[in-house]
Amino acid sequence: MNQIENKLYFSTELLRWYQKERRDLPWRRSRDPYHIWVSEIMLQQTRVDTVIPYFNRFVDRFPTLEHLAIAPEEEVLKHWEGLGYYSRARNLQSAVREVVEQYGGQVPNQKKKVSSLKGIGPYTAGAILSIAYNQPEPAVDGNVMRVLSRYFCLEDDIARPSTRAGMEILAQGLIPEGEAADFNQALMELGAMVCTPKSPSCPSCPVMKLCLGRIEGREKELPVKTKAKPPKLVLRVAALVEGTGVNAGKVLVRQRPETGLLARMWELPHVEVQDKASWELTSSGGKSIESALAEEGIRIHANEHIGDAQHVFTHLVWNIKVLAAVAEGEGYVEERTSYKWVGPVEFENYVWPNVFRKLLTEYFVREMI
Known part of the structure; x- marks a missing residue:
């Protein structure tokens, strides 16, 4: 033929x-x-x-x-x-x-x-x-x-x-x-x-x-494809900051920048940690997220490690260590910032990356039990 x-x-x-x-x-x-x-x-x-x-x-x-x-x-x-x-x-x-x-x-x-x-x-x-x-x-x-x-x-x-x-x-x-x-x-x-x-x-x-x-017995060999570079692993520490007083039952979240990765979506505050040893140590990770938020005028105290999460992108993998945290004082967040206090009632009004939707859904379910 x-x-x-x-x-x-x-x-x-x-x-x-x-x-x-x-x-x-x-x-x-x-x-x-x-x-x-x-x-x-x-x-x-x-x-x-x-x-x-x-x-x-x-x-x-x-x-x-x-x-x-x-x-x-x-x-x-x-x-x-x-x-x-x-x-x-x-x-x-x-x-x-x-x-x-x-x-x-x-x-x-x-x-x-x-x-x-x-x-x-x-x-x-x-x-x-x-x-x-x-x-x-x-x-x-x-x-x-x-x-x-x-x-x-x-x-x-x-x-x-x-x-x-x-x-x-x-x-x-x-x-x-x-x-x-x-x-x-x-x-x-x-x-x-x-x-x-x-x-x-x-x-x-x-x-x-x-x-x-x-x-020719080559159906499992084909097609020929150069292997892509593995995605870069990025270590991050996130804070699940629980509100008090008027914000009791709510969690502090923030909106991502206007452009770039996951633009304008909402998330738990988190920060990249370069050193794996520091990332694995709760006290060091806590200081990293505390310092990062302090630069934006938000003071928190991060304490115990409550869970881990992962978010996979095409070129990146975020490994996230989640720490429980509380806000100092009244925990007031100025309107001019990209931060908000969000509870289970408002939760569905915001758009979340899967990793943070899952974390917050599990948190609010636990709190309502």
Whole structure:
């Protein structure tokens, strides 16, 4: 079988399989480009099962581009809370506002225009154009590169941009005329459900017969990918400062800066500790957080170690030691600061990174028992 016949076999069998085996996912019930856009942004670095309830709640609250465009950012982040990578939500809303202002609320169907929107890279642009508008544009993500690497036994490092560019050309050449929407979703589905990273289910693969990686016994070796640098470990000490008097039953929290990591979200006060020995010693960690807050005019006394937590980013891992603390005097926090006293009643009005949401939820539950 020559290369042309091999490609035709791949496309034909893949589509036949997809039409029978496709999962019933909420974003597949519509060709609305807005809904497809939202789903693709949510699915970045997030499992399908996790995304489904978030997607349903999000489009229920913001059913159209216009609804999302006019919504307060805090409300958008609240509906994103728990998905992580919050810059995705901010970029999505920013791009949606541009679509409303520049394109009359209609997601553009030209590659150049779609690709210029904030937060939309080659994969997302290809997904929107192919799934919503059935245009023969490739949508190449990690799943797709894995499938193509194995089927065609390609040894190029998929971590390299040049390899991705080559994969996009290959994938585009496989799209049957008039079938871009289903074909790209079928390719993604195969990578997600059958041609998985560590244990590919070759016997149930619709294209196993001509898969060169399987034929050569290399399906578990491929794709070739340079290992990414491990995330940097950062040691931090957080203070769970309990209020007294008028603030009894509340905890001192603060809002993060306007820009940067977890921008404008709320958290327990915490500080980085460079020395591991100091971090492990409660008294030293307590002095670190006390000094940091004193510089902002807030005086506390940190005492016992009450727990540990971890927050994982793409490039960082925060290991957090949590200390119980009390505020000196009345524990008054000036309105001009980014600090507030928050109790269980107000808690849900704020947007929290997962690690601090979990810590505070557990704290308030214990206090109410």
